[in-house]
Amino acid sequence: MGKKTASNGVKSPAKTNGAVKEQQQPAETQQRRKQNVFQKFFITVLVGVLAVAAALMFQRWNTERGAERALYDDLKGKDYPFEMRWVKDKGMGLFATRKINRGDRVITEKPLFALSTEVNSPPEKVLRDALAELSKEDRARYMRLGNANLHSDPAVSIFQTNAVSLGSGKAGVAPTFCRLNHACLGGFNVVYTHRDVEGDIIVQAVRDIQVGEELLTTYTDTLVPTAERRAYLKKVYNFDCECSACTRTPSELAASDKRMHEHRDLMRKFASWGRKEITGKEAIAVGKRIWNIRYNEENPPYASTKGQLLADMAHVCAAHKADMATVQYAEGAAKWFGTEIGHDSQQFKDQVKILSLGPAMHPHFGTRAKEDIEGPGGGAF
Incomplete structure (x- = not known):
């Protein structure tokens, strides 16, 4: 059988003469060159995009690592019985690195500053003025603290998230103390008080705490029904409490x-x-x-x-x-x-x-009518 030809009567390229080849070859070469140029351009752009993305990722990683190192540096040189760790859904937390006994002093820390809770000026200005008085390092420590997004101004939100009552109508922020996370009722193991004379925040263990256990305090009076305390914590601190008492x-x-x-x-x-x-x-x-x-x-x-x-x-x-x-x-x-x-x-x-x-x-001895009240017995508590 003879070889088939195209339907329009033109023979296949294998049988074309030299003139047809000379007309088709430059067109094919030009198309390949265009494809090569486009491929090189695409690869160049892709490499550039990947390089920029890698640089941004490294910069972000380096920034986060730097911030993380700075957080850990806050504890450097201090003989605390705990270390700082990241806790999913809670942020940073403090974890025991050695056995802590009930009654042990865990933290003694002075607040970075104290603000009056009754001021005539806008709170934002009062806070900004207080931050301006801090050293560069302490301002950075402050801005690294947890932020529950309670205010559009990050500095104000950080204060609202971390401030603790210092008595006498004042509130302040202590960076290490602020890393303690919350638990309700019987779920916490440390408590804090403020010493008016010394100006210190004191944290004491109220239970034995094992190595690796998280140190937890209570942010408010939790001797109330579950729904009430969880609603309060959500409103004031913007989190849903999932502590052992609430679950x-x-x-x-x-x-x-x-x-x-x-x-x-x-x-x-x-x-x-x-x-x-x-x-x-x-x-x-x-x-x-x-x-x-x-x-x-x-x-x-x-x-x-x-x-x-x-x-x-x-x-x-x-x-x-x-x-x-x-x-x-x-x-x-x-x-x-x-x-x-x-x-x-x-x-x-x-x-x-x-x-x-x-x-x-006792300063109130004998201020009421005498009553025969039975005591609990010596050593009852």
Whole structure:
């Protein structure tokens, strides 16, 4: 059979003459050259884009690493029993690097500055003026702190996120202390107080803390029902609390909430003693029930304010001249003040004074009618 030809009668290129080849060859070569030029241009652009992207990624990585190194440098040279780590969904946190015993001093830190909570000038200006007084390094430390995006101005938002009450109508920011994350009820293991005279923020362990365990404090009074405290934390700090106390089973949360409702009513009744609405005996009975709810029925038990509750009960007993009960409650108050806020605290010293010199040294001794109030027994707490 003869070879097929194209449908238009032109023979296949294999049978074309030299003139046809000479006309087609330059067109094919030109097309290949255009393709090569485009490929080179595309590769050049792609390489450039990748190089820029790599440079930006490196710059971002280097910046983040620099910021991370700066965070860790904040702890350098200090014999803290913890290190700083990144915690998913929480930011930076503090984790024990050695065993911390209940009652150990964990942090002693002066705030970078203190601002009055009652000012006539715009808060933004007051804060900016305070930041301007800081060293460059301390300003950088401040701007590295957590930001819950509570305000359009980052500096103001950082203050709102991290500020702590310093008493006497003031609030301040302490960079190391601010790295403590929050837990409710029995979920936290350290507590803080502010020393007016020294100007220090003191953090004490209220539980034994194991190596690798996160140090947690409480940002507010969490002796309230679950929904209330979670709503408050969301509004003020802009996070949904997922601590161990807030993630218990539904039945456990319901039981705890019932206790917290009772606790709130009891606290109001206890306070009514100050208005002379209940007797000393009634106040002590209420105080005992408050103690049981916080420290015996909650699981895990509430971790703080034992010293203050016992000191308040000693106050009631002293006012009614119940000498033995005053001493026994003051004994418990001294023990727990020493653990919770330190043996160098004024609250601890006040209780020791009563124990050393007698119940008549209590500033409120004998200010109410005498009542025969039974004490808890020596060493009860």
